[in-house]
Amino acid sequence: MHSVLYRLNTLITLAGFLLAVMCSLASFTDTFHVPSVTAHAEVLKVNRFRKQLTGNDEVSLTLNVSMNLRSTFTWNTKQVFVFVAAEYETAKNSLNQVSLWDHIIQDKGHAKLEAQITNKYPFIDQGSHLRGKKIQLVLHWYIMPKTGKTIEDKMVISDFRLPQVYT
Numbered sequence: 001m002h003s004v005l006y007r008l009n010t011l012i013t014l015a016g017f018l019l020a021v022m023c024s025l026a027s028f029t030d031t032f033h034v035p036s037v038t039a040h041a042e043v044l045k046v047n048r049f050r051k052q053l054t055g056n057d058e059v060s061l062t063l064n065v066s067m068n069l070r071s072t073f074t075w076n077t078k079q080v081f082v083f084v085a086a087e088y089e090t091a092k093n094s095l096n097q098v099s100l101w102d103h104i105i106q107d108k109g110h111a112k113l114e115a116q117i118t119n120k121y122p123f124i125d126q127g128s129h130l131r132g133k134k135i136q137l138v139l140h141w142y143i144m145p146k147t148g149k150t151i152e153d154k155m156v157i158s159d160f161r162l163p164q165v166y167t
């Protein structure tokens, strides 16, 4: 009896150890995997550009976005979270970042997207600095693994200038 319990205990310890080894191997192999993401965006239309009663500029945009994040998927990838941010500089802040759209990619088969989107979240400035402002659209992605740590990266996918006058 004693020896059976003892062996069971050894077996469980061994199983736990092997699982830990496999988990570290999984995240270790991920560090050597360098994804090559391609993405592109362009502004199809400025639907609305105005100053709100509160004094803050507000923009509504329709974008044509395409991205291919298939290379971010390995056997250790659980999902990939992506968001498109409008980023610009003002005298007050060197980086203003407004998230316009986001999406969760569940598998490699859905990692190639092409869509015409209107910003899902409001694009509102803290003030009225947006007339004639140069805006960068930046794609950010977070590769969430089954085991190991999340890998974060980004790329600029478009540069454009907002109109000098409100619509």
Ligand SMILES: *[C@@H]1O[C@H](CO)[C@@H](O)[C@H](O)[C@H]1NC(C)=O
Residues within 6 Å of the ligand: 040, 044, 064, 065, 066, 114, 116
């Ligand atoms: C959107 O972009 C894709 C390629 O990035 C292009 O093939 C397509 O014609 C564009 N659509 C519009 C409506 O501009």
